[in-house]
Amino acid sequence: MSYKLTDTILYVENLSVAYGDKVVIKDITFEEKNVVREGKITGQTIAFVGRSGRGKSTLFRALTGLVKPSSGRILISDVTSSMNNSAKEVKEGDVGFVDQKYTLFRNKTIHQAFMFALRKKNMKDDAKEELINHYLTTWGLEPCKNQYPCELSGGQRQRTAIIEQILSSDYYMILDEPFSGLDVGNIENVKEAFQLISSEHDLNTIIFSTHDIELAVELADSIYVIGYPMVDGKKANYGTIVKHIDMKKNGLSWNPFSADHLDVVNEIKTAMLQS
């Protein structure tokens, strides 16, 4: 499938995070560019996989600006700048973050939560209402717009948490294990949500982690394996990127799951077990 890569949308350089003396992730460097496909709006879908405790959640907290890196830097596109390919250091609120519990404000209805997410946007109230109504309708939340999180089903909660972050942040969205503990129906809901986000804007970038390698291979166009690296013949006890698979380059992106995808799954599993 033909595509071209344009501006850099995410640039992470020598990122390390430590809590006190404990180094959790170290020397993480990667770059993601905007993918453009002719005649089709396609955002970026990036997966991070790895065994438990390798630092995926810490990496996500750093990417969202929730935790300050001990060293290194994270740059994202500066969409407010008129200059081409301009970048800015990430800060709290630039990147949307949905945790695996799909946390919401317990005292806000869906509509109130969306209004709150839009409070800093330079838009008139009518335009905000219109935008909210668009999302409520497109994502099937119109009937429950006045309900509180405790009155929502699991699927409705997921969609609310995702839209809230879309409305608040610019184009970046991180989801920490969005498929964890979900039934088949809800997994399909989240997959549909991914497609909806991706089809909304070229710059929309979904970054997610999962323990389901098949799902990562099916959905992502770029996959990073986080694990403990081998240093001087010994396994280090901090996480870093041990493998990167570019699904666009190997021609598997945006294609139905096939035997070739399964080969990638096995390749990733091997890398995970070794790290």
Place this chain on the structure above:
Amino acid sequence: MKKLFKPFEKLPSNQVTLIYVGWTALLLLFWIITASIGDKHLFPTPAQVLKGLEGLYNEGLVVHIASSLWLCIRAIFISIIISLVVSYISPIPLLQFFAKTLSKLRYLPLTGITFYLAILIESGRTMQIWVLVVFMSTYLTTSLLGMINSIPQEEFDHARTLQCNRWEVLWEVLIKGRMDYVIEIIRQNLAIVWMMLVTVESIMVASGGLGFLIKNSDKFMNHGRIVALQIIILALGLGIDFVLEKSRKIFFRYSKI
């Protein structure tokens, strides 16, 4: 029938009600029988209690109830203000000291506090209020700190990812987001004020109140009146508890504590 004796067995609500009614009836029967047999008995008969109640009513029971309730309302109001302010500023590192210290003061004995309050305060009624305030504030603050500590980190992170600065996080997650918990905490700690009512109202008998009535009845060994008053105090306490619980559910639809 076997189910009734099986641990952790879930029963239909009508069966549960029947069990409660049955135990209450047995308790009442036990009271009537033990109070009627022999010359000496621990509890007064139901007739004596009813007579005590009649006497209390004729001596202005309603006024005394109003006096006690007014005392409690004022004490609770001041305690809530103090505890909420101290607890809400506790996430600020420089000011955390106040909430932690106030919480620890719950181990102080009553006598020591009343001694210093007596030096500082001239009016007996004010003294009653402040004794209750000091005690309730310590317990309320302890519970509020517990509530703050139990807020999951995800809720703070969620607010931060929605571009809330730290003050907005405090306002949205802690203050607005946990208002229903405050009502619940007040409900749980109200029992402390209610329990201390007798002690506190006996500090100054001229103000009246249920505590004064019970102390007065105790002096004359009027058991019928004492039990009648205990029942009134219990019923009023349970009534306030019920109103607070209902209010929380009505005003905070999202509250599922």
